[in-house]
Amino acid sequence: KAGVTQTPRYLIKTRGQQVTLSCSPISGHRSVSWYQQTPGQGLQFLFEYFSETQRNKGNFPGRFSGRQFSNSRSEMNVSTLELGDSALYLCASSLGLQGETQYFGPGTRLLVL
Amino acid sequence: SQQGEEDPQALSIQEGENATMNCSYKTSINNLQWYRQNSGRGLVHLILIRSNEREKHSGRLRVTLDTSKKSSSLLITASRAADTASYFCAEPFSGNTPLVFGKGTRLSVIA
Numbered sequence: 001k002a003g004v005t006q007t008p009r010y011l012i013k014t015r016g017q018q019v020t021l022s023c024s025p026i027s028g029h030r031s032v033s034w035y036q037q038t039p040g041q042g043l044q045f046l047f048e049y050f051s052e053t054q055r056n057k058g059n060f061p062g063r064f065s066g067r068q069f070s071n072s073r074s075e076m077n078v079s080t081l082e083l084g085d086s087a088l089y090l091c092a093s094s095l096g097l098q099g100e101t102q103y104f105g106p107g108t109r110l111l112v113l
Numbered sequence: 114s115q116q117g118e119e120d121p122q123a124l125s126i127q128e129g130e131n132a133t134m135n136c137s138y139k140t141s142i143n144n145l146q147w148y149r150q151n152s153g154r155g156l157v158h159l160i161l162i163r164s165n166e167r168e169k170h171s172g173r174l175r176v177t178l179d180t181s182k183k184s185s186s187l188l189i190t191a192s193r194a195a196d197t198a199s200y201f202c203a204e205p206f207s208g209n210t211p212l213v214f215g216k217g218t219r220l221s222v223i224a
Binding site: 004031033035042043045048056088090092094099100101102103104105106107109 | 211212
């Protein structure tokens with residue numbers, strides 16, 4: 001089975017712009033979770049989608065949003081980018097039982113200038 | 114906070130030595146998981162230990178869980194340079210997030 005894929009792998013944006021990141025889960029996985037990783041804050045949970053519905057949400061401002069499509073692919077969007085949004089954004093998929101093993105993609109490294 | 118805490122934050126050993134990392138958490142858990150992350154890449158799941166298990170092995174990895182002390186340890190035996198990575202413990206936080214990760218232990222294995 002192919003693993004979790006994320007596109008793009010690298011991205012450079014300027015403050016105020018918006019960005020959309022994409023994640024394709026492992027075939028058959030219905031849950032997709034997004035995490036932000038920074039040196040200062042570590043791995044922080046953004047949100048989780050299951051069967052096109054947001055099931056959980058972390059403590060991030062409304063500028064961060066996401067969605068999941070019927071084929072389980074997911075996108076996350078960050079509007080009005082700030083310098084502090086520079087991070088590695090990781091997507092993980094699983095079958096859908098909460099607390100089970102997560103399978104991570106390689107991440108999208110976002111740099112905001 | 115529910116977040117687990119790994120200890121030490123950084124560990125440097127010689128190839129062939131054993132490496133032990135510890136994780137402490139704050140509330141009851143159903144399971145605890147360990148992940149590895151090579152520099153700037155995605156996380157790879159290593160092992161999951163359930164709350165009713167005390168020890169689990171996978172190849173050169175041994176994980177123990179002490180629910181009375183709310184702690185877990187990851188032992189890597191006969192370490193190799195390829196084991197150089199950051200290691201994270203993670204536990205489900207019921208009601209909010211699928212997994213909550215600690216800050217990780219950065220392991221350096223010197224050849």
